[in-house]
Amino acid sequence: MDFTLSETQRMLAETTDRLMRERYGFEERKKILAGPDGFSRALWATFAELGVTGLGIDEEYGGLNGTMGDLAVVAEAFGRALVVEPYMPTIVLGAGTLSLAGSDAQRTELLPQVAAGDLFLALAHGEPKSRYTLCHVDTRAEPDGADHLLTGAKAVVLGGDAADQFLVSARTAGTATDPHGISLFLVPKNAPGLTIRAYPNIDGTRAADLRLDRVRVPASARIGEPGQALPIVAHAVDRAIAYLCAEAVGAMQALNALTLDYLKTRTQFGVPIGSFQVLQHRMVDMEVALEQARSMAILAADRADDPHPHERSRAVSAAKVQIGRSGRLIGQSAVQMHGGIGITEEYAGGHYFKRLTLIDRTFGDADHHLARFAAAN
Template sequence: MNFEFTEEQGMLRDSVARFVQDSYDFDTRCKIAASDEGMSRENWQTFAELGWLSVPFAESHGGFGGGPVDTMVMMEEFGKGIVLEPYLATVLLFGGLLQRGGSVEQQAELIPRIIEGSCLGAFAYLERQSRHAITDIKTTAAVEGDQLVLNGEKVVVFNGASADQLIVAARSSGEQSDEDGITLVLVPADAAGVERTAYRMMDGQVVANITFTDVRVPVADIVGEAGEGYAVMSPVITRANVALAAEALGIMGQLNAKTLEYTKTRKQFDVPIGSFQALQHRMVDTFMAYEQVKSLLYRAVCELDGEGDDTAACVHALKVLVDRNGKKIFGEAIQLHGGMGITDELDIGHYAKRLMMINTTFGNGDYHQAKFNELRYSA
């Protein structure tokens, strides 16, 4: 199997890598993280000018027409810089839902605006009681004439504080956890009855809890078909999980590289600690953990690219491995750096915190292990 990137994919990777190296050093990231929005709109416009926001979108909308491999190479480089700008939230989730389920009018209006950087979006799906079950939804969407009336609350909405537009997963029929009866609704973030409460997560990103009180939008603002939102959001979330795994891979690579370099310079008993055989074994273990994630990530991307029959099981296994091996890698990095490994002054702790957040997004390792077992071992 050929794992070589095309010339275009190599250029895309190099473009993001240069930006991270030249314009997104650790001190710069800390300043962005400390800002009110937790992102840089100037950087976002740079992303637009460089064409990165167009990568996953169809050429008919002015996009690059890229696939999972193109997304993977970008997200891995974003991970190396622990980039805070909302590429996942706006392009892959909000934009992905529009591309898969949006009407011709919705796509024509919003996708070009995403590509040019003038529209920030968010996907409001999570609720207080739902934990990792994306179908556990209490927020309601009731039809009144030619309008939908939304009531409920969404929590931990990525980019929810800065978004101009929201896609909200609401229940229009069925029981609380049914896959059927979920309707995706496009809602302007400044609509009457929408209230946002912003707060900062441990990895530096700013998210929001959003309440909807008798929020009225036209029925035409449904994304996809009424009651069939799960069929739209499920494949988009699957692709987002693979993109998050690519970001995690970039983080793991940086943790390994920085820890290896530290063991070559940190001395005990007048010799570098990297000369101790026990520590060399541990560094080999973390390198192997990284390579395992990389191999399974490539397998998952190939499944997505070819719409393989084993996609779901492969992505569940990938999430389990990212959780398990990520904890091993950041645990060793912190321990080998000593107490300063978890301080805010050193980037090691920030990489670790981002990995922790990735591991809880769309389900942690235990959740995906259970899902994998259901697919593989259920009768």
């Protein structure tokens, strides 16, 4: 496997990093979080101008036809800056699912709008009782003539408060945990019968819970073949996990740098605390954990679009396990070496730890993916 970035990826990394340095400092991020949307629509427009919102979309739909490796470059930069804009929900999950299974008409209508920065999407699949089990879907889609009526609840829909369109999974056949019989439907945010309850997550990103009460959708709103949505959702989630692994690497890198700088400047007994051997050893452990996470994140990005689901899921789960373990070690060590300041709202260190913690829990924690990896062998 070639770990070096291509020339295009190097340019993408430089451009994204420069934008983050100039427009996304910690103080600027706090102002964005305090805004009415919880993210910056002006910055999202800048993403679109740079082509970042079209990175994972085919050229025929106004995108740049980027790979998962290209998206991982952006993810690392966003992780270092603690970006709260709904990039993964819209670009990786939403547009990614449409690219995988959408009809020509759906792709032609929606993907150019996403690439232009004019449309936000969210995948509404998880439910209150499903935990990390992707095949657990209680929401029902009852036929009514040529239409379907959707009834049920969706939980922790990432980016759900900003979404203009939801990609909602619902059962057209089978029982709650049957892997077959799940279908996907496009539902606009203003659909009659749809209730959206938005809230912030612990790390500043946002999510929403949905309640669907006989929400009517036409036949043209169905994404892919009826009853065959689970493999599509599983692929989209694996790609999202690969993105999150890369984002976590960026956050770990920034937190390590922040901690090292603190060890060099904080004094005790008249000397920098970084001169204490025990703290030097802790810092080395953090750097080792970062490099372990980086290598597995590269593997996940490389395998995220593997046509063999078995191999793809094994690689993604292995990466998620390492990301969870490294994130916990780095986050806890950073907070312990900083002391009380490490968990204050005014200091960036604690916010990195919060983001790493939520990444570990998103789409399955390290324990879940360790069991998934073991079952696949």
